[in-house]
Amino acid sequence: xxxxxxxxxxxxxxxxxxxxxxxxxxxxxxxxxxxxxxxxxxxxxxxxxxxxxxxxxxxxxxxxxxxxxxxxxxxxxxxxxxxxxxxxxxxxxxxxxxxxxxxxxxxxxxxxxxxxxxxxxxxxxxxxxxxxxxxxxxxxxxxxxxxxxxxxxxxxxxxxxxxxxxxxxxxxxxxxxxxxxxxxxxxxxxxxxxxxxxxxxxxxxxxxxxxxxxxxxxxxxxxxxxxxxxxxxxxxxxxxxxxxxxxxxxxxxxxxxxxxxxxxxxxxxxxxxxxxxxxxxxxxxxxxxxxxxxxxxxxxxxxxxxxxxxxxxxxxxxxxxxxxxxxxxxxxxx
Amino acid sequence: xxxxxxxxxxxxxxxxxxxxxxxxxxxxxxxxxxxxxxxxxxxxxxxxxxxxxxxxxxxxxxxxxxxxxxxxxxxxxxxxxxxxxxxxxxxxxxxxxxxxxxxxxxxxxxxxxxxxxxxxxxxxxxxxxxxxxxxxxxxxxxxxxxxxxxxxxxxxxxxxxxxxxxxxxxxxxxxxxxxxxxxxxxxxxxxxxxxxxxxxxxxxxxxxxxxxxxxxxxxxxxxxxxxxxxxxxxxxxxxxxxxxxxxxxxxxxxxxxxxxxxxxxxxxxxxxxxxxxxxxxxxxxxxxxxxxxxxxxxxxxxxx
Numbered sequence: 001x002x003x004x005x006x007x008x009x010x011x012x013x014x015x016x017x018x019x020x021x022x023x024x025x026x027x028x029x030x031x032x033x034x035x036x037x038x039x040x041x042x043x044x045x046x047x048x049x050x051x052x053x054x055x056x057x058x059x060x061x062x063x064x065x066x067x068x069x070x071x072x073x074x075x076x077x078x079x080x081x082x083x084x085x086x087x088x089x090x091x092x093x094x095x096x097x098x099x100x101x102x103x104x105x106x107x108x109x110x111x112x113x114x115x116x117x118x119x120x121x122x123x124x125x126x127x128x129x130x131x132x133x134x135x136x137x138x139x140x141x142x143x144x145x146x147x148x149x150x151x152x153x154x155x156x157x158x159x160x161x162x163x164x165x166x167x168x169x170x171x172x173x174x175x176x177x178x179x180x181x182x183x184x185x186x187x188x189x190x191x192x193x194x195x196x197x198x199x200x201x202x203x204x205x206x207x208x209x210x211x212x213x214x215x216x217x218x219x220x221x222x223x224x225x226x227x228x229x230x231x232x233x234x235x236x237x238x239x240x241x242x243x244x245x246x247x248x249x250x251x252x253x254x255x256x257x258x259x260x261x262x263x264x265x266x267x268x269x270x271x272x273x274x275x276x277x278x279x280x281x282x283x284x285x286x287x288x289x290x291x292x293x294x295x296x297x298x299x300x301x302x303x304x305x306x307x308x309x310x311x312x313x314x315x316x317x318x319x320x321x322x323x324x325x326x327x328x329x330x331x332x333x334x
Numbered sequence: 335x336x337x338x339x340x341x342x343x344x345x346x347x348x349x350x351x352x353x354x355x356x357x358x359x360x361x362x363x364x365x366x367x368x369x370x371x372x373x374x375x376x377x378x379x380x381x382x383x384x385x386x387x388x389x390x391x392x393x394x395x396x397x398x399x400x401x402x403x404x405x406x407x408x409x410x411x412x413x414x415x416x417x418x419x420x421x422x423x424x425x426x427x428x429x430x431x432x433x434x435x436x437x438x439x440x441x442x443x444x445x446x447x448x449x450x451x452x453x454x455x456x457x458x459x460x461x462x463x464x465x466x467x468x469x470x471x472x473x474x475x476x477x478x479x480x481x482x483x484x485x486x487x488x489x490x491x492x493x494x495x496x497x498x499x500x501x502x503x504x505x506x507x508x509x510x511x512x513x514x515x516x517x518x519x520x521x522x523x524x525x526x527x528x529x530x531x532x533x534x535x536x537x538x539x540x541x542x543x544x545x546x547x548x549x550x551x552x553x554x555x556x557x558x559x560x561x562x563x564x565x566x567x568x569x570x571x572x573x574x575x576x577x578x579x580x581x582x583x584x585x586x587x588x589x590x591x592x593x594x595x596x597x598x599x600x601x602x603x604x605x606x607x608x609x610x611x612x613x614x615x616x617x618x619x620x621x622x623x624x625x626x627x628x629x630x631x632x633x634x635x636x637x638x
Binding site: 158164 | 371374375378386388389391395404405407449452453457468471472474475476478480484489490492506516540541566573576591592602612613616617621
């Protein structure tokens with residue numbers, strides 16, 4: 001994956017040929033490349049119709065006051081036309097600077113940032129720790145590996161319900177805590193514990209992917225590097241620091257980026273853990289936007305779409321900074 | 335590959351503890367002392383237990399006949415029964431949900447692979463103006479938050495009268511499955527030697543002929559991985575399925591499972607039984623193909 005990332009970022013704006021007039025160039029290009037273009041047409045069409053068009057449409061919606069009461073809809077045999085009107089950038093103004101901006105947007109924004117940072121950190125460190133353990137020569141390694149990827153093998157929407165039963169007020173987790181005379185928090189009711197539970201469940205779900213990817217990375221490090229380091233008198237920690245970590249760089253930069261994107265966009269866990277309507281303070285931006293658009297009456301399509309556009313902008317800005325940072329540190333795989 | 339040789343040199347904590355233990359015999363590389371071994375096993379057992387506990391608990395609860403049994407798990411041991419399973423199979427829409435889920439997931443996988451295969455090949459073998467922007471687009475669509483597409487998609491499909499149809503859900507899933515399949519398949523095509531293409535071209539095949547007759551048959555494992563990944567993603571998709579499917583006979587599993595737990599009534603026992611019925615075949619299938627899946631996903635990253 002990183003290979004392509006590299007080439008995709010290397011020279012922005014490159015690839016546009018220079019030379020003779022545009023018409024001739026077009027003709028020449030057509031003769032030379034038509035195979036390639038014929039082959040990519042299916043995906044380009046799919047992206048245009050299924051991503052591009054809704055994106056434009058969604059952006060237009062954010063400039064209106066559309067909700068479920070004034071959108072086009074069909075009730076029985078009657079078709080009602082859309083009556084929403086253009087209101088410019090008011091939605092964005094309201095979301096970012098309006099009187100309820102903090103309660104509705106910024107508090108969720110901060111929580112989303114904390115959530116993403118915390119989850120990716122835990123995924124990465126626990127995943128790396130387990131990968132290092134699995135990379136040792138221990139008996140039953142295959143068995144452990146199979147056990148540890150169980151959270152990945154079982155669909156998330158199933159395991160989240162399992163957690164929900166375990167975290168219920170008198171659920172097994174609290175029974176165990178009670179038996180040990182430890183406090184029994186209201187996992188699914190207090191804001192702090194809701195957030196704690198969400199991070200915990202997401203960590204549980206996300207570690208296997210990191211572990212498996214990093215294990216692959218560990219196994220591709222040349223063993224002679226370790227031998228050389230040992231010959232030079234490096235102790236275990238130094239070998240880890242100067243051989244393992246640099247050897248994992250290209251895998252790490254990929255999985256951390258994927259992890260950030262996936263966690264930032266993580267919908268199912270929070271949505272299913274707290275049900276459709278409860279826990280407004282534990283919602284991250286994605287689930288909050290979904291709540292605005294589909295979880296309340298009347299459904300506020302315009303604001304929900306505006307949140308979507310803001311989310312996409314945040315991710316785009318983050319990704320471009322991430323690439324720039326990687327490039328400066330020369331961490332992209334070549 | 336070289337797992338056996340480097341194995342453990344890389345574990346700092348455990349090796350550090352090993353250094354403290356007395357060395358009785360010369361150890362081979364990657365073998366820890368008894369203390370290190372115990373610590374490693376201890377940590378791995380603990381992690382495995384944490385990984386397995388929620389799933390095991392679900393299986394255990396599914397055997398308790400009452401919906402409040404999760405509050406008194408001890409009592410289940412005495413009255414274990416499969417009654418939840420028979421109820422779910424006979425008196426709920428389980429098989430209807432199974433049908434919907436299979437239609438949507440298989441449809442997504444087929445469309446995803448069929449549409450993405452040629453593109454994966456083109457971006458693996460050819461360079462053309464617009465290559466970089468295409469790669470960017472394929473990557474960027476992976477980062478799309480569902481929130482940015484769900485509202486306009488809902489609007490568009492309501493206008494077309496396609497809400498509550500399988501086709502709509504397949505199309506929605508394809509918006510991420512198709513570019514992702516193209517990515518995965520590019521990675522797989524990259525591993526097939528270019529010499530094969532060249533041989534085909536020398537023998538007079540067109541690029542399409544080369545692709546269809548030579549590369550595609552070789553790339554079957556790659557296609558399978560891409561298809562499987564699309565299948566799993568569509569299978570577990572929650573957000574779109576929850577708003578697009580209205581008729582409870584057309585629910586996919588991800589929506590149907592939620593319907594056991596409403597604000598008014600929570601039938602945890604039936605939910606648990608259904609969850610187990612869903613999870614067991616999926617997990618079994620996952621384990622069968624996981625090796626390929628893992629290499630497919632990380633190929634680009636590890637190859638470097």
